[in-house]
Amino acid sequence: xxxxxxxxxxxxxxxxxxxxxMLAAQSMSAGAIAASFDSARSTVSRHxxxxxxxxxxxxxQQGREIYYHLNPLKMKEVVDFIxxxxxxxxxxxxxxxxxxxxxx
Amino acid sequence: xxxxxxxxxxxxxxxxxxxxxxxxxxALLFRAFVEPDIVAQWMGTSVLRLxxxxxxxxxxxTTDPKGHKHRFSGVIHExxxxxxxxxxxxxxNTPFPVQLEFLEFEKLSDNSSRLSxxxxxxxxxxxxxxxxxxxxxxxxxxxNRLQEIVQSLK
Numbered sequence: 001x002x003x004x005x006x007x008x009x010x011x012x013x014x015x016x017x018x019x020x021x022m023l024a025a026q027s028m029s030a031g032a033i034a035a036s037f038d039s040a041r042s043t044v045s046r047h048x049x050x051x052x053x054x055x056x057x058x059x060x061q062q063g064r065e066i067y068y069h070l071n072p073l074k075m076k077e078v079v080d081f082i083x084x085x086x087x088x089x090x091x092x093x094x095x096x097x098x099x100x101x102x103x104x
Numbered sequence: 105x106x107x108x109x110x111x112x113x114x115x116x117x118x119x120x121x122x123x124x125x126x127x128x129x130x131a132l133l134f135r136a137f138v139e140p141d142i143v144a145q146w147m148g149t150s151v152l153r154l155x156x157x158x159x160x161x162x163x164x165x166t167t168d169p170k171g172h173k174h175r176f177s178g179v180i181h182e183x184x185x186x187x188x189x190x191x192x193x194x195x196x197n198t199p200f201p202v203q204l205e206f207l208e209f210e211k212l213s214d215n216s217s218r219l220s221x222x223x224x225x226x227x228x229x230x231x232x233x234x235x236x237x238x239x240x241x242x243x244x245x246x247x248n249r250l251q252e253i254v255q256s257l258k
Contacts, residue, residue, distance in 0.1 A: 086111045093108070096133075096136045100135070
């Protein structure tokens with residue numbers, strides 16, 4: 001099994017990206033994560049399982065609850081944070097330039 | 105190939121600098137940050153308000169693929185046409201604190217200009233969290249935009 005490819009597949013899914021997005025702000029229990037989605041809880045659990053399996057997300061037992069948080073090392077390994085941010089601005093600015101050129 | 109949009113940030117610092125060269129006269133580049141209908145087009149957002157003046161406020165609203173609405177807003181602290189805009193930026197109803205943005209417009213020639221945008225975050229930790237966000241949002245936005253463009257070609 002190609003683990004690295006799996007990581008990219010993991011982040012290619014919009015629900016899983018949304019989960020990572022939420023966990024970027026704070027660690028959360030599976031229940032709290034599931035409550036943020038319209039999908040069935042089992043579907044969300046499966047997404048969390050995939051993220052945990054490829055180590056993008058880590059578990060932390062707190063009393064009876066398991067909390068999930070991002071694994072920053074793994075995230076860094078997989079994604080250069082700056083590049084997507086740069087691309088987002090590049091797209092916006094490309095569009096800006098196109099629109100304004102039509103005004104000349 | 106040289107990148108048109110560059111980002112400079114240092115690991116231990118809580119700010120970053122985005123620079124972009126535009127083949128546009130400075131006046132036109134500035135208009136793209138001031139006129140609501142133009143901002144709406146390139147930012148891919150609805151502009152609820154945009155008071156382009158000192159102490160003016162702005163508020164944008166985007167709708168994600170699930171139909172949830174997200175609002176972004178801030179206040180303009182400095183406004184010097186074709187020179188600079190200093191403003192705050194906030195993602196409403198999120199745990200993320202306000203950030204400070206310094207936009208500087210520079211004339212390179214009659215038909216080219218440069219934008220420098222310095223973003224200062226509340227802490228280093230917040231900067232790192234925010235940089236993780238667009239990776240999720242940016243990809244979505246890129247897809248949405250691609251879809252729009254493809255649909256408009258039909």
